[in-house]
Structure formats: C-alpha cells, structure tokens
Amino acid sequence: MEKRATFSSTTIGLLFAAPMLVLIFVFFYWPSGQALYWAFTLEQPWGGGNTWVGLQNFRQLLMDPYYWGAISRSMVFGLGATSIAMGVALLLALFTDREMRGHKAYRSIFIWPYAIAAPALGLAFRFILAPEAGFLSLINQIWPGLWNPALDGTDAMIAVIVAFSWKYIGYNFIFFLSALQSIPRSLIEAAAMDGSGPMRRMWDIQLPLLTPTLFFLLVINITESFQDSFGIVDIMTQGGPARATELMVYKIYFDGFKGLDYSGAAAQSIILMGLVVLLTIVQFRFVERRVHYK
Amino acid sequence: MSSIAIKGVKKAYAKNAVVHGVDLEIATGEFIVILGPSGCGKSTLLRMIAGLEDISGGEIWIDGKLVNKMEPRARGCAMVFQNYALYPHMTVAENIGYALKVAGVPKAERMKRVAATAKVVGLEAFLDRRPAALSGGQRQRVAMGRAIVREPKVFLFDEPLSNLDAKLRVAMRAEIRRLHRRLGATSVFVTHDQTEAMTLGDRLVVMNGGRIEQVGTPAEVYNRPATRFVANFVGSPSMNLMEGSIDRHGVFVYDEQRRIPLPGAIDARLVGHKVTLGVRAEAARLVAAGTPGSLPATVDFIEELGAGRVVHTDFDGLSFAVALSDPAAFETGDTVGVMIDPADVHLFSAESGARINALAQLPPVPVAS
Incomplete structure (x- = not known):
C-alpha cells in the first residue's frame, strides 16, 4: 500500500500545495496566457496600451519568407541534433553494456554535460570550434578557409548541432544504458545459444526491446531541440551568418527583444508551442503504437 | 549425438572458487541429471558446458572436440533456461524459428520445421501469439521447442521445471522423458528437486559445495549413498542419521537405551570410532513400546500423505x-518402539562423511586413528 499523509483540514492541504501552484501559475500559465493575449494584439514597445488586431500577427508571420526559413532551419537542426545525440548515445550504451566495468563512473560522468547551462556550453564550443585557434584550426592550416562558422552558414549550422548534441548525448546515454541493463541477461544468453553473434544480438534482441526508450527519447530530444537551442545559438552564432542559424526560438528572442516587436514574438511563441504539441501528439499517436510489444 | 567429457573443471569468481575440479564422463544419448542444493555449482557447471561461463581450469570435450575456447554457437548445444528466456517481441513461431533464421535456413524450410516442432510440443494453435499471452506451461513448451528445432547434439536444461506448479511439473517431466526417448540426444538436466532427478535421469550426479559427491543410477544413489550428504539429500523424507560409536561387540551405540547390532564381523579398527548411522524412514518399523530390540521413542507428529504416512518420532x-x-x-505423545533391521543400515565416517562399506564382506576401510 502506498503511504499517504492525510490532513484533517482542507486548508492545511491547500497551504502545502500552494507554493507549487503559485510557481506553476506565475512561471507557466501566466506568461503563456499573456503571450496568447499579445499574439492577438499590437503591443506598443514602450508601454501605453495595445490594440486588438485579431489574426493579423499570424497572417503577417506566415507571409514572411524569413519566418518559413526559421521553421525549416529548426527542422534541420532538430533532426540533425536528435539523430546525432541519439545515435552516438545508443552506440556508446551498447558498447558500455557489453563491458560493464566502471559503469557507475560512466553514469555520473556522462550526465554532467546535461547539467551545463546552454550559454556556458555555447561559449566552450565557440572556442573549441573557432576557425583560427580551436581544434579545427589544424584543418584550416592544411586547407585554408575550409572551416569557418563565422562566414559559412553550413559550418555554423554544423557547429550548433554538434554543441547541442554533445549536451544530450550523455542524457540519452543514461536512459539507453539503464534500458539495456533491464533486458534480462538470460535473453542475451538464449540468443547466444541460438547461434547469434554479438552484432546480430544487438539487432535482433536488444534494439527491439529498446524501442519504448527510443520513442521516449525521440519525443524529448525533438522537443528540447526546439526549445533548449536558444542559449547555444545566442552565444555561438547569434543566428548568423546571414540568418543561417536563425532557429525559431532565436527569432522569437531577436524579434521580441532586439526588434521590440512583442506581438510578433508572442505570435511566434504560440506557433512554436503549437508545433511542439503537434509533434508530440503525432509521435504518441503513430510511433508509440508500434513500439509496445507487451 | 555426442558424448561429453569433463576433466578437472574448475570455476572461480575473483578469489571465490565455486567448482573445484569436477570429472565426469557422459555417454552419447545419456540423460544425466545433476542434483544438488542451491549454490553447489551445478548451474555453473552446466553454463560452462554451454559456453556461457569461462572455464577457470580443466577441460570440457564435446564429441571429441575440446570446447574450452569455443563460442556457445560453435558447441552445438541447446539450452532451456529456468525463466524460459523467451524473446518477448517475437511470436511463438519466431521464437522457435530464431535459431534457424540465424543459421540462414531458407524461409520455406524454416516454416516447415517450426510447424513440425510446434506439433511435437503441442503448440500448433499458438504459433502467432506473443509469449506474454501464454500460460507458464505453454511458455515452457516454447522454450523446449526452441531447443529441439535445430536438432542439437546436446540438450542442456537449467532447472526448467522449477517455475511450474506441482501438477504441471509432473506432466512436463513425463514429456521431457518421452522427448528424450524419441530424440535420443545427450541431455544434461540440472535440478535441486530430487524427485525430478530420480524420475528423469539415467544417471544422477549429486553435487555439493562445488564437488561431485556421487555418480550413479538413481537406484544406486538411493540404495548405496556414497556419502552422508547424499544419504541426507536424496530421498523423501530424508534418511535418519544418528551419530554414535561402535563398541567391541560390533554394536552401534547411540546412547544407553539405543543400540543397534551391526551385521557381520566388525573391522577391529572401527571399534571405538565415531560413525554416523543412517536408516531410511521406509526401512524402520514402529512397534509397541518395550518390544525387545526396539529403540524407545515418543511420537512427535504424524504427516498424512494419503497413500502412506510419516511418523516423526x-x-x-x-x-x-x-x-x-x-x-x-x-x-x-505416545511412547513407541522403533525397530531397525541391521541389514538396512548405512554407515558413514563421522569425520569425512564417506560411506563405510567394511562390514565384514568388504575389504577394511582405513580409518584415521
């Protein structure tokens, strides 16, 4: 039986719940509500009232080729970062699972990148990937100008994808490793007795049994790639060069705080929110159905 | 078909030795049951034959080939696991056919063999189900089917019946026996259940503490246990054991009131030594208290078994x-007499636990003095 604390009066119970309720309301529902309201108004940058404009903000956005550019770049970023972060993490976990010595150390070491704030991470990668002084400057010495995220849009996109993936590899690794560890040893042994080699066992037994975890991480990674990328982009590229890394979340910030177009930024937030919700629903409806075998 | 030879096989984890030099010859087509309490190293020995555990010392030969360094798949063994280890994401047909699929058997032939195997284990109606939709007994059958489908040289069973209820266990026991008669493959069956061991095995291997205590047919192991451990472990209820000594008249003395004359002449060197005397519950009789030659006892409780009963005195x-x-x-609470026929007693050395066969007919057994 689950242990429960019961309170004689409802007031005490409500008091205990109050801090969390206040937090959720102040930091989630209030701003969301405010954004929703602003998205349908025209807000003056210096305060002083607003006017109701209906869907005009949205109409304007969807007519704007730059906005569509941001959406497609976000898709490229999301797919790239998710596949790298999940692919590398899966490989690491599969190989770690075979030789488990020191797995506790791996667990704590690999989770650290996830604890690093995005701006700090962005700064570190800005140095690491700097064309003139970073690790890749060697390449530039051999082929001058081959790598320069400050000038080449593709390089810049690669740089932010790498930085973001680095942060999530550890996170994904932890989940993959625990999922692998929870596969009964005897299943692997049975497959070995059935004549299956290590690679074949990974493909036939371990991967199929990992699908619930794969699905969960897919949802988390794609969602986070849409939202958590701001700090990295802001520090590493500021959306440049020539908007090559201007993702949706960065454009919200830029249009809102730099362009002082609060209403447009609010409308973008609502679209982004809607997109994330939509993706999650799609994933749950169509992908999850195929992954549960029990 | 294949024979297995185990020569001085040892297993140690870090510093803990769990199997201390086991020697065993298994003939082609034989059904061997390894019996022992938990932690005696029986499963470890089986897993070393299968290739799932490294061998720390000694050699294992299957079919005249040294397999110490061979991968499990190269050894030609099939194994049935205690928890069945069915692949949860595959149907019954896919579970049974997996080994064939890995071996690259064409699909048409694979289907044919899976169907034939399913018939043998009685699963034709369940081929499209997942293991989660099967009962315990059916899962057990899938595990068996998976083992027999590729016609292995050697069958290994790791306590496969211990997760089934008592009735199903008896049915599966008969089925395994039938299957073995039909396929004739060399089989090694590990269990801690002595009834299972007695009924299944051509020969029993009784293990304790990483060593073999006795190898023999079920009747030999039951009638002439080689050590005190075997005497105690095999048989239900377990053999009654009494610590005592032998006096110069060749009489076993437990205490003042309880003496049992031993048959034949007693080796002089045994006199005065501590021995353990064993008597099976079936070999003793209850008589009225005070009957000459009987041992005085009080009735503690009675276990009713239907066909018979066990009186614990x-x-x-x-x-x-x-x-x-x-x-x-x-x-x-009644006072009774226990009558023991001297011909039915077993004697074991109190120090080593080894059987003393010396009673007159056999050459004397050296006893440390």
Whole structure:
C-alpha cells in the first residue's frame, strides 16, 4: 500500500500545495496566457496600451519568407541534433553494456554535460570550434578557409548541432544504458545459444526491446531541440551568418527583444508551442503504437 | 549425438572458487541429471558446458572436440533456461524459428520445421501469439521447442521445471522423458528437486559445495549413498542419521537405551570410532513400546500423505522419521518402539562423511586413528 499523509483540514492541504501552484501559475500559465493575449494584439514597445488586431500577427508571420526559413532551419537542426545525440548515445550504451566495468563512473560522468547551462556550453564550443585557434584550426592550416562558422552558414549550422548534441548525448546515454541493463541477461544468453553473434544480438534482441526508450527519447530530444537551442545559438552564432542559424526560438528572442516587436514574438511563441504539441501528439499517436510489444 | 567429457573443471569468481575440479564422463544419448542444493555449482557447471561461463581450469570435450575456447554457437548445444528466456517481441513461431533464421535456413524450410516442432510440443494453435499471452506451461513448451528445432547434439536444461506448479511439473517431466526417448540426444538436466532427478535421469550426479559427491543410477544413489550428504539429500523424507560409536561387540551405540547390532564381523579398527548411522524412514518399523530390540521413542507428529504416512518420532532430542503404509495406531505423545533391521543400515565416517562399506564382506576401510 502506498503511504499517504492525510490532513484533517482542507486548508492545511491547500497551504502545502500552494507554493507549487503559485510557481506553476506565475512561471507557466501566466506568461503563456499573456503571450496568447499579445499574439492577438499590437503591443506598443514602450508601454501605453495595445490594440486588438485579431489574426493579423499570424497572417503577417506566415507571409514572411524569413519566418518559413526559421521553421525549416529548426527542422534541420532538430533532426540533425536528435539523430546525432541519439545515435552516438545508443552506440556508446551498447558498447558500455557489453563491458560493464566502471559503469557507475560512466553514469555520473556522462550526465554532467546535461547539467551545463546552454550559454556556458555555447561559449566552450565557440572556442573549441573557432576557425583560427580551436581544434579545427589544424584543418584550416592544411586547407585554408575550409572551416569557418563565422562566414559559412553550413559550418555554423554544423557547429550548433554538434554543441547541442554533445549536451544530450550523455542524457540519452543514461536512459539507453539503464534500458539495456533491464533486458534480462538470460535473453542475451538464449540468443547466444541460438547461434547469434554479438552484432546480430544487438539487432535482433536488444534494439527491439529498446524501442519504448527510443520513442521516449525521440519525443524529448525533438522537443528540447526546439526549445533548449536558444542559449547555444545566442552565444555561438547569434543566428548568423546571414540568418543561417536563425532557429525559431532565436527569432522569437531577436524579434521580441532586439526588434521590440512583442506581438510578433508572442505570435511566434504560440506557433512554436503549437508545433511542439503537434509533434508530440503525432509521435504518441503513430510511433508509440508500434513500439509496445507487451 | 555426442558424448561429453569433463576433466578437472574448475570455476572461480575473483578469489571465490565455486567448482573445484569436477570429472565426469557422459555417454552419447545419456540423460544425466545433476542434483544438488542451491549454490553447489551445478548451474555453473552446466553454463560452462554451454559456453556461457569461462572455464577457470580443466577441460570440457564435446564429441571429441575440446570446447574450452569455443563460442556457445560453435558447441552445438541447446539450452532451456529456468525463466524460459523467451524473446518477448517475437511470436511463438519466431521464437522457435530464431535459431534457424540465424543459421540462414531458407524461409520455406524454416516454416516447415517450426510447424513440425510446434506439433511435437503441442503448440500448433499458438504459433502467432506473443509469449506474454501464454500460460507458464505453454511458455515452457516454447522454450523446449526452441531447443529441439535445430536438432542439437546436446540438450542442456537449467532447472526448467522449477517455475511450474506441482501438477504441471509432473506432466512436463513425463514429456521431457518421452522427448528424450524419441530424440535420443545427450541431455544434461540440472535440478535441486530430487524427485525430478530420480524420475528423469539415467544417471544422477549429486553435487555439493562445488564437488561431485556421487555418480550413479538413481537406484544406486538411493540404495548405496556414497556419502552422508547424499544419504541426507536424496530421498523423501530424508534418511535418519544418528551419530554414535561402535563398541567391541560390533554394536552401534547411540546412547544407553539405543543400540543397534551391526551385521557381520566388525573391522577391529572401527571399534571405538565415531560413525554416523543412517536408516531410511521406509526401512524402520514402529512397534509397541518395550518390544525387545526396539529403540524407545515418543511420537512427535504424524504427516498424512494419503497413500502412506510419516511418523516423526523423537529420540530424546533427535528427530527420527518412520514411513508407514498402514494407518498409524499412534498419536502424538505416545511412547513407541522403533525397530531397525541391521541389514538396512548405512554407515558413514563421522569425520569425512564417506560411506563405510567394511562390514565384514568388504575389504577394511582405513580409518584415521
């Protein structure tokens, strides 16, 4: 039986719940509500009232080729970062699972990148990937100008994808490793007795049994790639060069705080929110159905 | 078909030795049961034959080939696991056919063999189900089917019946026996259940503490246990054991009131030594208290088994079981006599636990003095 604390009066119970309720309301529902309201108004940058404009903000956005550019770049970023972060993490976990010595150390070491704030991470990668002084400057010495995220849009996109993936590899690794560890040893042994080699066992037994975890991480990674990328982009590229890394979340910030177009930024937030919700629903409806075998 | 030779096989984890040099020859087509309590190293030995555990010392030969360094798949063994280890994401047909698929058997032939195997284990109706939708007995059958489908040289069973209920266990036991008669493959079956061991095995291997205590047919192991451990472990209820000594008249003395004359002449060197005397519950009889030659006892409690009953008596602190086929005419607390036929006793060295066969007919056994 689950242990429960019961309170004689409802007031005490409500008091205990109050801090969390206040937090959720102040930091989630209030701003969301405010954004929703602003998205349908025209807000003056210096305060002083607003006017109701209906869907005009949205109409304007969807007519704007730059906005569509941001959406497609976000898709490229999301797919790239998710596949790298999940692919590398899966490989690491599969190989770690075979030789488990020191797995506790791996667990704590690999989770650290996830604890690093995005701006700090962005700064570190800005140095690491700097064309003139970073690790890749060697390449530039051999082929001058081959790598320069400050000038080449593709390089810049690669740089932010790498930085973001680095942060999530550890996170994904932890989940993959625990999922692998929870596969009964005897299943692997049975497959070995059935004549299956290590690679074949990974493909036939371990991967199929990992699908619930794969699905969960897919949802988390794609969602986070849409939202958590701001700090990295802001520090590493500021959306440049020539908007090559201007993702949706960065454009919200830029249009809102730099362009002082609060209403447009609010409308973008609502679209982004809607997109994330939509993706999650799609994933749950169509992908999850195929992954549960029990 | 294949024979297995195990020569001085050892297993140690870090510093803990769990199997200390086991020697065993298994003939082609034989059904061997390895019996022992938990932690005696029986499963480890089986897993070393299968190739799932490294061998720390000694050699294992299958079919005349040294397999110490071979991968499990190269050894030609099939194994049935205690928890069945079915692949949860595959149907029954896919579970059974997996080994064939890995071996690259064409699909048409694979389907044919899977269907034939399913018929043998009685699963034709369930081929499209997942393991989660099967009962315990059906899962057990899938595990068996998975083992027999590729016609292995050697079958290994790792306590496959211990997760089934008692009735199903008896049915599966008969089925395994039938299957073995039909396929004739060399089989090694590990269990801690002595009934299972007695009924299944051509020969039993009784293990304890990482060593083999006795190898022999079920009848040999039951009738002439080689050590005190085997005597105690095999048989239900377990053999009654009494610690005592032999006096110069060749009489076993447990205490003042309880003496048992031993048959034949006694080796002089045994006199005065500590020995353990064993008597099976079936070999003892209950008589009225005070009957000459009987040992005084009080009735502790009676276990009714339907076909018979076991009367647990008390020898001033030592429990002594007597199996009766007739209804018991005694009640708890009654004073009775226990009659033991001297021909039915087993003697074991109190120090080493080894059987003493010396009673006159056999050459004397050296006893440390």
